[in-house]
Amino acid sequence: MTDTTANTDQPSTATVAPEAMAWDNRTRRVVTIYVPLACFVFILLFPFYWMAVTSFKPNAELYDYKTYNPFWIAKPTFDHINKLLFETSYPRWIVTTMTVAVCATFLSLVSSVLAAYAIQRLRFQGSQYVGLAIYLAYLVPPSILFIPLATMVYQFGLFDSPLALILTYPTFLVPFCTWLLIGYFKSIPYELEECALIDGATRLQILRRITLPLAVPGLISAGIFSFTLSWNEFIYSLAFIQSSENKTVPVAILTELISGDVYQWGALMAGSLLGSLPVAIFYSFFVDYYVSSLTGAVKE
Amino acid sequence: MAGTDVTYAQWTRPKIEPSWLVRLFDWKPFLIFMCMLPAAGLLLVFLTYPLGLGMWLAFTDTTIGRSGVWVGLENFEYLMGDRLFWQAVFYSVFYTTVATVGKFALGLWLALLLNNHLPFKSVLRAIILLPWIVPTVLSAIAFWWIYDAQFSIISYVFVDVLGWRTTYFDFLGSTWPARWSLIAANIWRGIPFVAITLLAGLQTISPSLYEAALLDGSSGWQRFRYITFPLLLPILAIVMTFSIIFTFTDFQLVYAITRGGPVNSTHLLATLAFQRGIPGGNLGEGAAIAVSMIPFLVFATLFSYFALARRKWQQGEAND
Numbered sequence: 001m002t003d004t005t006a007n008t009d010q011p012s013t014a015t016v017a018p019e020a021m022a023w024d025n026r027t028r029r030v031v032t033i034y035v036p037l038a039c040f041v042f043i044l045l046f047p048f049y050w051m052a053v054t055s056f057k058p059n060a061e062l063y064d065y066k067t068y069n070p071f072w073i074a075k076p077t078f079d080h081i082n083k084l085l086f087e088t089s090y091p092r093w094i095v096t097t098m099t100v101a102v103c104a105t106f107l108s109l110v111s112s113v114l115a116a117y118a119i120q121r122l123r124f125q126g127s128q129y130v131g132l133a134i135y136l137a138y139l140v141p142p143s144i145l146f147i148p149l150a151t152m153v154y155q156f157g158l159f160d161s162p163l164a165l166i167l168t169y170p171t172f173l174v175p176f177c178t179w180l181l182i183g184y185f186k187s188i189p190y191e192l193e194e195c196a197l198i199d200g201a202t203r204l205q206i207l208r209r210i211t212l213p214l215a216v217p218g219l220i221s222a223g224i225f226s227f228t229l230s231w232n233e234f235i236y237s238l239a240f241i242q243s244s245e246n247k248t249v250p251v252a253i254l255t256e257l258i259s260g261d262v263y264q265w266g267a268l269m270a271g272s273l274l275g276s277l278p279v280a281i282f283y284s285f286f287v288d289y290y291v292s293s294l295t296g297a298v299k300e
Numbered sequence: 301m302a303g304t305d306v307t308y309a310q311w312t313r314p315k316i317e318p319s320w321l322v323r324l325f326d327w328k329p330f331l332i333f334m335c336m337l338p339a340a341g342l343l344l345v346f347l348t349y350p351l352g353l354g355m356w357l358a359f360t361d362t363t364i365g366r367s368g369v370w371v372g373l374e375n376f377e378y379l380m381g382d383r384l385f386w387q388a389v390f391y392s393v394f395y396t397t398v399a400t401v402g403k404f405a406l407g408l409w410l411a412l413l414l415n416n417h418l419p420f421k422s423v424l425r426a427i428i429l430l431p432w433i434v435p436t437v438l439s440a441i442a443f444w445w446i447y448d449a450q451f452s453i454i455s456y457v458f459v460d461v462l463g464w465r466t467t468y469f470d471f472l473g474s475t476w477p478a479r480w481s482l483i484a485a486n487i488w489r490g491i492p493f494v495a496i497t498l499l500a501g502l503q504t505i506s507p508s509l510y511e512a513a514l515l516d517g518s519s520g521w522q523r524f525r526y527i528t529f530p531l532l533l534p535i536l537a538i539v540m541t542f543s544i545i546f547t548f549t550d551f552q553l554v555y556a557i558t559r560g561g562p563v564n565s566t567h568l569l570a571t572l573a574f575q576r577g578i579p580g581g582n583l584g585e586g587a588a589i590a591v592s593m594i595p596f597l598v599f600a601t602l603f604s605y606f607a608l609a610r611r612k613w614q615q616g617e618a619n620d
Contacts, residue, residue: 037413040406041424044431044491047442050453054445065456111338118335122328130336137343139541139601140351141549143570144590147577148353149346151362171347174339202318202326232435234552235570239578250437254556265445272438283433287426290433294493295500 048276055080055270062266080266081274088256089245090271097248098278100162100237101230104169108226109219111170112177117207119178120185121193131182138175145171146239153240164240165248169230176229177222180293184218185211221293224286231279249275357587364581375588385589388567392593395483395568396548402487403543404536407494412528414495415502425496432492440556443485447471447557475565478558482566486553494539501535502528537603544600549593569593 054062056076061068068074084090115134119127149168158164188211196206212219237248244256253271257264283290324330358375362368379385410428418424431439446453448471455468471481505528513523551570554560560567560575567575569589577586 033413033416033418036409037418037424040410040413040491041427043488044428047439047446047488048430048434050446051439051442063451065451065460070453070456107342111342114335114337115339118332122332122335124328124332134339134343136601137347139545139597140347141545141597143549143551143573144354144593144597145347145350147573147583147587147590148350148357150578151357151583152346152350152353167342168346170342174342178339202322203328203331204325228433234435234437234555235574238555239574250435250552253441254437265448265451268441269445272441275438276434279433279435280430283430284426287422287429290429291425291496291500294429295497 051269051273054265055273057266059266080270084267084270092245093247093249093252096162096246097231100165100248101227103166104173104230105223105226107166108170108173108177109223112174112181112222116178116181116185117211120182134175134178138179142172142235146235150239159240160242160246162246165237168236169233173226173229177226180222181218184215188214220286221289224282224289225293227282228279354587355591357584358591360584362583364583368584375585379588384564388569388572391479391566392548392568396544399483399486399490399547400543403490403494404540406487407491408498410491410495411498411502414499429492429496431489436489436552437556439489440485440553444557447481449473472558473562475562478562478566482554482557485557486547490543494543497535497539498532501532505531541600541603545597548596
């Protein structure tokens with residue numbers, strides 16, 4: 001099945017004329033690989049297409065499939081986006097989400113770099129157990145933690161403040177980043193650090209001048225991943241934030257844009273599209289880092 | 301400091317004595333402590349402590365605005381007799397099982413397809429990962445719109461374009477269709493993660509194994525069964541653990557699309573815990589529901605641990 005579909009038939013069809021065999025192989029390849037692949041891509045992308053189409057459709061077309069073809073837009077309009085940007089606090093939500101995501105990412109990145117360096121390079125007694133504990137911490141899902149965290153946030157007087165999110169997001173970011181960076185540090189030759197030690201550098205100088213510059217791709221991976229995860233986060237933000245202006249985009253769309261029984265689908269889709277764009281743009285620049293961190297984190 | 305003694309300074313270059321602070325930071329135990337402090341502090345305060353606090357809350361009658369007293373197993377006893385709780389347990393298990401099977405069957409298939417020589421492979425991979433990158437709630441809203449009772453595009457295609465049905469689908473209006481619709485959305489979102497991670501696993505399998513098998517006259521199925529699958533098993537087990545844990549404790553998708561409805565039939569344990577705990581105000585009961593997820597998670601984690609113990613297959617292989 002893998003990598004070998006083209007060769008599979010060679011022994012059995014060796015007697016058939018070469019042209020027929022080539023044709024046979026090509027059709028076979030189209031049917032077994034390209035057709036299923038096209039279906040997959042279509043299904044995986046269709047919701048985004050639908051989201052985009054809906055957000056630029058005027059209401060008249062949106063609710064009338066008989067006279068307009070729903071798959072296309074007869075008269076594109078920016079009404080929904082205008083409404084979203086100027087009649088709701090959408091820009092405000094974007095700013096809040098961005099601030100929270102950037103701060104939480106920064107906080108987790110700094111603490112993860114230090115922790116990963118200590119676990120992987122300073123090598124103290126029981127460091128592998130600390131590594132294992134951090135891996136296990138990654139397996140604790142936010143769904144079990146949000147109720148006790150809500151009571152804590154309330155006691156600390158952080159309820160309804162973005163600071164509560166900045167402090168709680170690292171609970172799932174730090175384990176992930178540390179795990180990723182441990183794997184990354186492992187790939188940097190230890191000899192480089194030994195040389196620096198012989199030359200009289202202190203440990204912190206080694207971390208700053210040698211290890212970190214070499215680990216930049218790992219840092220980028222961890223950083224963009226944390227940013228995406230923070231942008232994605234929902235349950236903490238739903239539980240800890242009450243006032244409209246402090247909400248993050250996913251929560252605000254779901255709780256503020258839905259008023260009464262009539263759903264403003266155009267505005268909802270426009271909100272989802274705009275909310276997805278920052279992450280998608282970010283993603284398009286760093287695809288390879290995403291893939292490597294995704295696969296690296298699982299493999300390590 | 302070092303240059304005060306003239307004769308000493310004459311025959312040896314004045315050595316810059318590092319300040320006590322620098323020396324302190326070069327003292328390994330202290331450095332380790334300082335390095336571990338931020339991460340350990342954050343995790344202990346915001347992860348370990350809440351985990352314990354959650355377990356304690358499950359045995360109290362805390363409500364919002366009032367700290368509760370110890371009530372023993374009362375919350376759990378109440379939940380034992382609560383039909384809604386058992387329904388949520390059932391649906392959580394059902395949702396996790398079906399969605400995981402679906403995700404892994406389709407994800408493995410997609411990974412095998414992507415492992416062929418294809419033009420624009422990296423572009424393809426980037427596109428496929430997109431559903432996983434976009435915030436879940438936002439794609440869930442798109443699914444909500446796709447599942448709309450009156451304006452569902454799927455219904456439109458089946459009724460008006462293909463003419464296979466006469467009535468529109470009622471995706472979210474009744475129990476079982478709503479359950480299956482949520483599972484479909486979850487599978488949609490999970491396929492990219494499974495496919496891309498399994499693809500990475502597939503790429504570490506040495507082609508020479510397939511060549512050897514070809515020389516021995518093996519069939520395509522045999523090569524999959526005896527080479528691909530066993531070598532993929534360790535990574536499969538890890539990815540599956542992650543997938544099971546995060547599907548079982550899923551919240552966003554259900555909350556965004558159905559909020560547990562119709563008539564509470566699509567509640568997962570997480571959404572039920574939220575509903576009872578935060579808007580309902582019964583923190584103790586919500587915590588008890590959340591705590592009841594832990595046995596399932598421990599089971600999944602042990603599964604992962606034993607899979608991890610066997611990960612010698614991957615010895616310093618580069619990604620991709």
